[in-house]
Amino acid sequence: MNFSAPTNANALATNPTLAVLGFKRQLVYHLYFWAFIAVAPLVMVQWQQSHYLLSGILILFCTNALLVIAFLRLRGSYFLKGRLFPLLAVVSAAYSTHINGHAGLYWAYPAASALFFLLPLREAIGSNIIFVVVMAVVSFMKFPEADFWRITFSLGLTCLFAMIFAWLVGKLQQELTRLATTDPLTGCLNRSQLADILNGQIQMRERYERVSSLILLDLDYFKTINDQWGHLAGDKVLTELALRLRKRLRESDQLFRIGGEEFMIVLPETRQKDADALAQQLLTSISARPFLNDIKVTASASVAEVSKGETWSVWLNRADQALYEAKSRGRNQAVKAARPLPVVGRGVEDMPDSASG
Ligand SMILES: Nc1nc2c(ncn2[C@@H]2O[C@H](COP(=O)(O)OP(=O)(O)OP(=O)(O)O)[C@@H](O)[C@H]2O)c(=O)[nH]1
Numbered sequence: 001m002n003f004s005a006p007t008n009a010n011a012l013a014t015n016p017t018l019a020v021l022g023f024k025r026q027l028v029y030h031l032y033f034w035a036f037i038a039v040a041p042l043v044m045v046q047w048q049q050s051h052y053l054l055s056g057i058l059i060l061f062c063t064n065a066l067l068v069i070a071f072l073r074l075r076g077s078y079f080l081k082g083r084l085f086p087l088l089a090v091v092s093a094a095y096s097t098h099i100n101g102h103a104g105l106y107w108a109y110p111a112a113s114a115l116f117f118l119l120p121l122r123e124a125i126g127s128n129i130i131f132v133v134v135m136a137v138v139s140f141m142k143f144p145e146a147d148f149w150r151i152t153f154s155l156g157l158t159c160l161f162a163m164i165f166a167w168l169v170g171k172l173q174q175e176l177t178r179l180a181t182t183d184p185l186t187g188c189l190n191r192s193q194l195a196d197i198l199n200g201q202i203q204m205r206e207r208y209e210r211v212s213s214l215i216l217l218d219l220d221y222f223k224t225i226n227d228q229w230g231h232l233a234g235d236k237v238l239t240e241l242a243l244r245l246r247k248r249l250r251e252s253d254q255l256f257r258i259g260g261e262e263f264m265i266v267l268p269e270t271r272q273k274d275a276d277a278l279a280q281q282l283l284t285s286i287s288a289r290p291f292l293n294d295i296k297v298t299a300s301a302s303v304a305e306v307s308k309g310e311t312w313s314v315w316l317n318r319a320d321q322a323l324y325e326a327k328s329r330g331r332n333q334a335v336k337a338a339r340p341l342p343v344v345g346r347g348v349e350d351m352p353d354s355a356s357g
Contacts, residue, residue: 016180016192020173028082029072031114035085036065038110046096054096061088082118086127089115094134097142105151108135112159116166124166128159185235186242188257197254197266198312204268205306213275214315215265216323217245217282217301220331222261229295237291241299244285248278264316272305272336279303279334287332300326304337314340 040062046055064084071077089111096104112131116124132155139151183190189197201212219225219241226234238261245255249265256264265282267275279301287298302322306315322337329335 015196016177017196019180020177023173025072025076027117029069031117032065032068032072032085035114036062036069039065051099054092054099057088057092057095061092064088083123085118086115086131090127090131090134093131094138097135097138101142105135105139108155109158112155113162116159116162121163121167121170125163128163132156132159183257186239186257188242188255188263190256191258194256194258194264194316195312198315201266201268201306202310202312202315205308210269211271211305213267213270213272213303213305214319215267215275215279215282215301215303215334216258216319217263217265217279217299218259218323218327219261219286220298220300220327225295225297229292233292233295237295237297240291241286241297245282248282248285264319270305272303275303275305276334276336283332283334298332300331301334302326302337303334307340310340 039058043055043058043062046052046058068082093104093108093111096107098104108131112128115127115131118124119127132152135155136148136152139148143151181189181193198214204210204212219237222234222237225237238257241263242255242257245263245265249255250267252268254266256266258264267278270278283299283301287296290296300323302319302325304315304319304322310318318337318340322335326333326335
């Protein structure tokens with residue numbers, strides 16, 4: 001049997017958000033896989049001891065595990081988001097402790113820890129509180145008082161350690177995702193999110209007729225700034241530029257740094273006319289006041305509204321052509337991208353680059 005969990009190698013390589021999702025799926029896959037390996041023999045053991053009800057519950061547990069493993073393998077997703085696991089784990093650990101004593105109790109510890117890796121943190125905490133309470137009640141009925149306290153505290157402590165570990169792993173994941181998706185100098189999004197976010201806007205256009213636009217913005221003669229004022233000053237100009245742009249944008253707009261001195265702004269629910277007005281304002285906000293109090297800077301921009309049927313690369317390419325046009329017309333200006341040429345009898349993916357210029 002192949003132990004490796006299903007992954008999408010390309011997605012892992014290029015998209016940090018998908019990479020995190022992929023690792024979460026691998027974790028779920030391995031947990032279910034090993035839980036199945038551990039629990040399946042117990043079905044027989046309990047059956048031989050005439051514990052038919054417990055055998056039945058363990059069969060349900062194993063069936064659920066097998067289904068989750070199959071779904072992850074075949075579809076890359078799993079149903080009910082792992083929520084059957086806590087239910088079956090609580091019921092089988094409590095019932096097994098009730099009929100088998102300590103032999104059943106031992107299973108509560110790995111089951112309680114696993115919940116923190118299967119469920120969102122809040123749900124895992126809730127499920128674990130229920131788990132500890134149920135096991136405390138069963139222990140109280142089954143064992144001497146001293147054992148009841150030991151069991152309750154040791155199980156509670158196991159849950160606490162697992163919770164702290166899962167919480168720290170979650171925070172680490174968030175931090176790594178942030179580092180992988182943003183540019184360290186300016187805090188803008190980097191190219192890793194570009195295709196996803198543009199594709200999202202294209203979906204909104206195709207399905208709901210919601211129109212988005214994008215602005216490409218490139219500083220003029222930035223090389224001269226670096227040469228004249230030094231690379232560090234150049235860096236500070238870029239940082240200040242990102243701040244100035246952000247000040248003027250909405251929460252829902254997304255600012256990318258897609259090259260050295262090239263930025264892209266995605267404007268959801270914005271027509272070309274409004275995006276063009278915004279681009280002019282941004283250019284004015286750059287040229288009107290010197291950067292770092294001394295450095296005069298201008299920028300060129302292009303504006304492109306998404307057209308029905310085009311791919312994100314065609315959309316971006318149209319904006320790129322218009323930016324080139326803004327540069328060649330003398331810089332410090334914004335140029336609207338040309339509409340894509342209608343292509344009769346061919347798929348949009350087949351459109352030549354020149355069609356967008
Ligand atoms: N300080 C600094 N400079 C950078 C960074 N990334 C790229 N650059 C510089 O940006 C400059 C870009 O130069 P060009 O591509 O010739 O563009 P430009 O001088 O702005 O000219 P036009 O775009 O044609 O107006 C190069 O000198 C790069 O070294 C960065 O992170 N910090």
